[in-house]
Amino acid sequence: MGIPSYFGHLLRQYSDILIQLKDSKYAFHQIDRLFFDLNCAVHPCAKKVADTTEYKNQDSYENKIIHETIQYICKIVKITDPQEVVYIAIDGVAPRAKMEQQRMRRFKSAKEKAQIRKIKKQFGKEPIPGKLWDTNAITPGTPFMEKLSQGIQRAIVADHFLKQYNIIFSDSNHPGEGEHKIMSYIRDHSGKQINVIYGLDADLIMLSMIQSSPIYLLRERIHFGKSLDIDEVEFLYLDIKKLEQYLIQEFQLIVNGPFNKHEFRRRLLDDYIFLCFLMGNDFVPHSPSLSIKNKGIELLLEIYGKLYKKFADHLVDRKTLKVHHKMLCCLCRELYNREEILLRQRWKKLRHFKARFDRCETILERKLEELNKYPILNRDLEHNLRMGEKRWIHRYYKLGFFMNKNQYQIPCKNFIESLLWTFQYYYHGCPSWTWYYRYRHAPPFEDICRYLEDDLKKINTIQWKPTEPYTPFQQLMTVLPKSSMSLLPKSYQTLLLNKDIRIEPFFPIDFQVDTLFHVFYWQCLPVLPVIDNQLLLKVIKKCRLTTEEKMRNKYRNCFSNKNLSL
Numbered sequence: 001m002g003i004p005s006y007f008g009h010l011l012r013q014y015s016d017i018l019i020q021l022k023d024s025k026y027a028f029h030q031i032d033r034l035f036f037d038l039n040c041a042v043h044p045c046a047k048k049v050a051d052t053t054e055y056k057n058q059d060s061y062e063n064k065i066i067h068e069t070i071q072y073i074c075k076i077v078k079i080t081d082p083q084e085v086v087y088i089a090i091d092g093v094a095p096r097a098k099m100e101q102q103r104m105r106r107f108k109s110a111k112e113k114a115q116i117r118k119i120k121k122q123f124g125k126e127p128i129p130g131k132l133w134d135t136n137a138i139t140p141g142t143p144f145m146e147k148l149s150q151g152i153q154r155a156i157v158a159d160h161f162l163k164q165y166n167i168i169f170s171d172s173n174h175p176g177e178g179e180h181k182i183m184s185y186i187r188d189h190s191g192k193q194i195n196v197i198y199g200l201d202a203d204l205i206m207l208s209m210i211q212s213s214p215i216y217l218l219r220e221r222i223h224f225g226k227s228l229d230i231d232e233v234e235f236l237y238l239d240i241k242k243l244e245q246y247l248i249q250e251f252q253l254i255v256n257g258p259f260n261k262h263e264f265r266r267r268l269l270d271d272y273i274f275l276c277f278l279m280g281n282d283f284v285p286h287s288p289s290l291s292i293k294n295k296g297i298e299l300l301l302e303i304y305g306k307l308y309k310k311f312a313d314h315l316v317d318r319k320t321l322k323v324h325h326k327m328l329c330c331l332c333r334e335l336y337n338r339e340e341i342l343l344r345q346r347w348k349k350l351r352h353f354k355a356r357f358d359r360c361e362t363i364l365e366r367k368l369e370e371l372n373k374y375p376i377l378n379r380d381l382e383h384n385l386r387m388g389e390k391r392w393i394h395r396y397y398k399l400g401f402f403m404n405k406n407q408y409q410i411p412c413k414n415f416i417e418s419l420l421w422t423f424q425y426y427y428h429g430c431p432s433w434t435w436y437y438r439y440r441h442a443p444p445f446e447d448i449c450r451y452l453e454d455d456l457k458k459i460n461t462i463q464w465k466p467t468e469p470y471t472p473f474q475q476l477m478t479v480l481p482k483s484s485m486s487l488l489p490k491s492y493q494t495l496l497l498n499k500d501i502r503i504e505p506f507f508p509i510d511f512q513v514d515t516l517f518h519v520f521y522w523q524c525l526p527v528l529p530v531i532d533n534q535l536l537l538k539v540i541k542k543c544r545l546t547t548e549e550k551m552r553n554k555y556r557n558c559f560s561n562k563n564l565s566l
Contacts, residue, residue, distance in 0.1 A: 003279045005292040006202040014246045019216070019237040021079065028194045034075065034082035037178040037183075037199030038090045040219070041147070042138055045069045055133055062144050066151040073152070074161055079235060080196050080218070085168045087185055088152065089178040093140050093469045096533075097421065097436040098177060098284045102479040106136055108513065108526045110481040115371055123364040136484040140172035141472025143487075146552050149173070154326060156561045166562050173556040175469035176430070183207050186215075188492065200238070206238045206273050210318075210426060215240040247272055251452075254305030259462070271315040274323070275300045277422055278335075284418045285442040288387070288517050289335070289342040303334045318427050322460050323420060329452045336445035344388035346517070350379070353519055375515040375524060382516065393444050400441040400516055411443045414449035420462050432464035434533070440514050440525045473553045478531060479539055482507040491543035501539050506531045 010017065045068035055061050068499025077086060094102065120126060137144035149171035156167040170181050182197060190213055197204065200219035208215040217238040248259065251268045258264045279296055290296035304315070307330050314323050315331075355373040359368040370377065385395050397405045414437055424431040442453075451457055470478070476488055485493050485507075495501055506529055513524040545553065 003202040003276060003281055003286075003292070006205070006276075006279070007200075009292045009297065010205075010243065014243060017239050017243045017246070019239055021235055021237075023102055028216070029082045030194065031082045032084045032193035033195045034077065034080045034086045034183045035195065035197040035199075036076070036086070037182060037197065037201070037204065038069070038073075038088055039138065039178055040199045040201075041072050041076075042069050042090070043135070046133070046135060046138065050133065053516060058133070060412070062137075062147060066142075066148050069092050069148065070155045070159070071149060073155075074159070076198050076218070077162065077165060082165065082196070084166065084193060086165050086172070087171045087182060088156075088167065090145070090148070090172045091140065091176075092170070092172050092180045092181070093175045093417060093472055093475050094177050095425070095430050095432070095436075096434050096478075097418075097425075097554070099470070099475060099478050100436045100438075101282050102139075103531075104526050104528065105527055106479055106484070107481045107508075107511070108481045108524070109174065111509075111511065111526065112371075112521065114483075114509075116368065119367045119371065120364070122367075134484055134487065136480060137487055139476060139479065139487070140474045141552055145172045153559055156559075167560065169559045169561075171556060171559070173472060173554060174550070174558060175555060179204050179207055180425070180430070183211065186211050186213055196237070205238070205240070205243070206276065206281075207426060207525075209244055209269055209273060227242065244269055250301060254301060255308045257308075260524070267314045267317075269555045270318050271304065272301075274316045274419075274423060276303060277419055279513075280442075281422065283422045283425070283437060284415075285379040285437065285440065287335070287339075287442045287445065288346065289339045289445070291346075294346065299335075299338070300331075303331055306334070307331060314398075316423060321424050321428060323423065325452070325460060326457050328459060329449065332449045332452060333446050336449050339445050340392075341521050342388075343392070347382060347387040350382060350517070350519070350550040372521050372523040374513075374517075375518040378515055381514075385516070393446060396444060399441055400514075405447075408443060408447040409451055411439050412447050413457070414438055415443050415448060416459050417462055418450065420459055421464075433467040433469045435464060438530070440527075441516070469555070471555075471566070473545075473549075474537060474540065477536060477542070482509055489543065489545055489549045495539055495543070503532075503536055503539060505529050506536065 042065070046065045048068055049061065049064045053061060053064055073088065104289055117126065136142075139145065149169075152169055152171070156162045156165075156169060168185075170176075170178075174181065176184070179197075179199060179201065186195060190211070193213055195211075195213050195215045196218050197208065198218050200217050208217065217240065218235060219238075221234055221236050243267075247269060248265050249424065251272075252259060255268070257268075276297065277284050278287065278300060279290060279292060283519060286296075290299070307327055308314075310330070311327050313324055313327065315327050316322070317324075353376050355370070355376045357366050360369050381399055385399055386392055387396075394405045397403050397408070401411055403405075403410070417435065418437045421431055421435055452459070473489060473492065477492060478489060482496065485496060496504055496507060508529065512527040513521070514527055515524050518524050530533060
């Protein structure tokens, strides 16, 4: 996930950050360490099985997914031949901030699948009941994830090819997102080793730039876009150090300073990463006035250049994990000064989007395409909002936040928290497992300015109490829609049938989707009820678990096939 459209932006500007496999020997003589952000492989392997296998028996079907995943691991290891270590990381329990995004994505997917089934049923295309495997099984705590873990552990010990390598395996019962487990290992074992990471999320690019060790991201060609003028190869590397060099060249055009000093260049890149938080990611919503397609990054760098000349200082400090408060205030004020113009331009573009159906050959295809183009066909929210026009902010709070403008401090505080939380999470590790951003949209920069300019609301005064990760079952209850409740322990499933417990409203089957600022249905966010965490954790604490379920709900340490230092 990460910053929308960030990949395309990088490849359009710096296409030679990509290295083909045949040219990799000129970039590095050998690869020392290979890291797998394995969820990037498990999902495609599950899709491959779905496309080629009829679902008859759950065990045999899941065994095929596990087999495909292990074969894929072998394939990547063979391509890279790492000399020191292979580190395989599966997403474990995520911070609550990420769970919120997972919850929205899973609920929205369940609703969309139900809508597609309903449309197909109208045309006699109803799927055979019970023939679809639930991809939400790829979530920590499910029986499938336990089977996957056991399968990989057996393979790295017994497989004649894999057992040659030094392998560390962090499964889904080891808390943390896969990419953050990888970065934690690189931080703790830093050196001059050549590191290759299989994975290509935009967040992974930012996280890799934070590290001092040379890093190359490896992924299938299809994930880099179809328009690249390169050979038809299966895999490509993305050279993080070369990307950093290009970004430094961009900074040389807008700031003066000792570019010959590594620390100066390092801090410019840290500022760039923080600026990109404003473009949105898994934890920070992007402002409606900023987008990559509308040159949002270029605008941020232009403003940064002005502010650097004014303050002769950097925006963030990775050593203290502090943010330059006054500089951030001025940055937001500059964005506020441009906000209404940018919003009017965006609204003008949105109004010109037309839903076209000329490629639809049947009525069924047209109905499915109407669902895909739902936001274009339903512009009531934008028409009522009238972005950039008089009193638009009042309407924005009402339509996007369900509150009055005079309550602006609540979402503004939450938004500023999201910036600092993400900064600390990227550079140091999770500052709070329970914090999360509670809204679907970012506040207007006008109000963010007002909030920051109040001396009592300095960003660096924000602190989080020490917290522990959720358990796998607590995460399942937080992110799974009702249609996936069979993945829960039996005792948890019964909670939804007991109306006296009052948690059923947290699991709606039908709900509105927020079309504001969107073009396609897949971009829309679901409007879900806020979960009462205290109530939810209280009721599931009383549930009895079987011995096998207790094992699935426990934290585990990493597994090594050769007793490596973990």
